[in-house]
Amino acid sequence: MNTVLSTSGNIPLDPSAAFGADASGAHVAASRDTRASGVKLAVHNLTMRYGNGHTALRDFNLSVRAGEMVVVLGSNGSGKSTFMKCVVGLNQPTAGSVEVAGCDLAALSGNALRQARLPLALISQSANLVKRRSVLANVCCGALGRHRTLATALGRLPRAEIETSRACLDEVGLLHLAAQRAGTLSGGQAQRVAIARALVQRPHVLLADEPVASLDPEAADEVMRLLRRLATEDGLAVVCVLHQPELAARYADRLVGLRNGQMEFDQQAPEVSSAQISRLYVDGAS
Numbered sequence: 001m002n003t004v005l006s007t008s009g010n011i012p013l014d015p016s017a018a019f020g021a022d023a024s025g026a027h028v029a030a031s032r033d034t035r036a037s038g039v040k041l042a043v044h045n046l047t048m049r050y051g052n053g054h055t056a057l058r059d060f061n062l063s064v065r066a067g068e069m070v071v072v073l074g075s076n077g078s079g080k081s082t083f084m085k086c087v088v089g090l091n092q093p094t095a096g097s098v099e100v101a102g103c104d105l106a107a108l109s110g111n112a113l114r115q116a117r118l119p120l121a122l123i124s125q126s127a128n129l130v131k132r133r134s135v136l137a138n139v140c141c142g143a144l145g146r147h148r149t150l151a152t153a154l155g156r157l158p159r160a161e162i163e164t165s166r167a168c169l170d171e172v173g174l175l176h177l178a179a180q181r182a183g184t185l186s187g188g189q190a191q192r193v194a195i196a197r198a199l200v201q202r203p204h205v206l207l208a209d210e211p212v213a214s215l216d217p218e219a220a221d222e223v224m225r226l227l228r229r230l231a232t233e234d235g236l237a238v239v240c241v242l243h244q245p246e247l248a249a250r251y252a253d254r255l256v257g258l259r260n261g262q263m264e265f266d267q268q269a270p271e272v273s274s275a276q277i278s279r280l281y282v283d284g285a286s
């Protein structure tokens with residue numbers, strides 16, 4: 001018997017935890033070009049028009065390589081979260097395509113699509129932890145995407161997954177808090193636990209939508225350092241939405257500016273001028 005009760009009870013999954021694990025076998029319709037160049041995420045002419053007629057994203061193109069960290073900047077309503085949601089499948093784009101690890105999602109459906117999305121992990125402003133459960137139990141939730149058995153429905157995971165979860169908790173520097181109730185964590189600790197939960201998914205692409213929005217400057221810096229390290233040392237393709245241009249300039253390889261749903265720039269971070277950034281926030285609200 002290789003199961004251990006670690007996350008007993010019905011743990012509500014964070015929507016982001018539905019994406020994770022190994023995409024082996026999912027590379028149907030793989031694009032040789034993107035795989036050969038190390039591109040982990042590529043979106044082509046992505047357009048999102050909501051049901052009310054509002055076009056929140058228009059002809060958006062972006063590609064992110066393994067080991068690269070891209071920060072997306074833009075005013076409120078410029079389409080940043082819309083973009084993230086289109087990538088992970090929470091939005092159905094009106095047009096355009098999304099390639100993950102060389103696999104064109106538009107060509108897939110059903111289980112193949114679910115498999116192809118496994119290398120994507122999304123974290124957001126709120127860590128969305130189950131407060132009354134332990135830190136480790138929360139991190140273990142990241143593994144549930146690759147265990148769809150009755151045992152996992154009842155909250156049991158293989159011992160190896162629990163070891164993986166402990167290793168991920170260690171990676172974010174919080175293994176010593178494994179047994180602590182998640183509701184007692186500080187905002188910065190909670191966000192690092194959310195990152196550990198995402199890492200358990202073994203993502204190739206880590207999407208972070210305003211991960212430091214509710215953190216003090218020191219905690220924000222710590223989370224950004226962690227994301228940077230995950231790109232540089234672990235080779236993740238990291239895409240991060242921020243409202244702090246100075247943090248973006250400090251940590252990103254590339255900066256992408258969005259304004260009214262359209263790309264204003266996509267350049268190496270040191271090449272982006274303060275005037276370009278300021279323009280994003282002048283009359284930028286949609």
Ligand SMILES: Nc1ncnc2c1ncn2[C@@H]1O[C@H](COP(=O)(O)OP(=O)(O)OP(=O)(O)O)[C@@H](O)[C@H]1O
Nearest residue numbers: 050052054056075076077078079080081082083286
């Ligand atoms: N489900 C929806 N239906 C209709 N319009 C929507 C929907 N979701 C978002 N929008 C609109 O799309 C635009 C972009 O929203 P989005 O959430 O992507 O912005 P954002 O750049 O993430 O903003 P913020 O910085 O405030 O998070 C906004 O005008 C918003 O009102």
Ligand SMILES: [Mg+2]
Nearest residue numbers: 080081082209
């Ligand atoms: Mg948003």
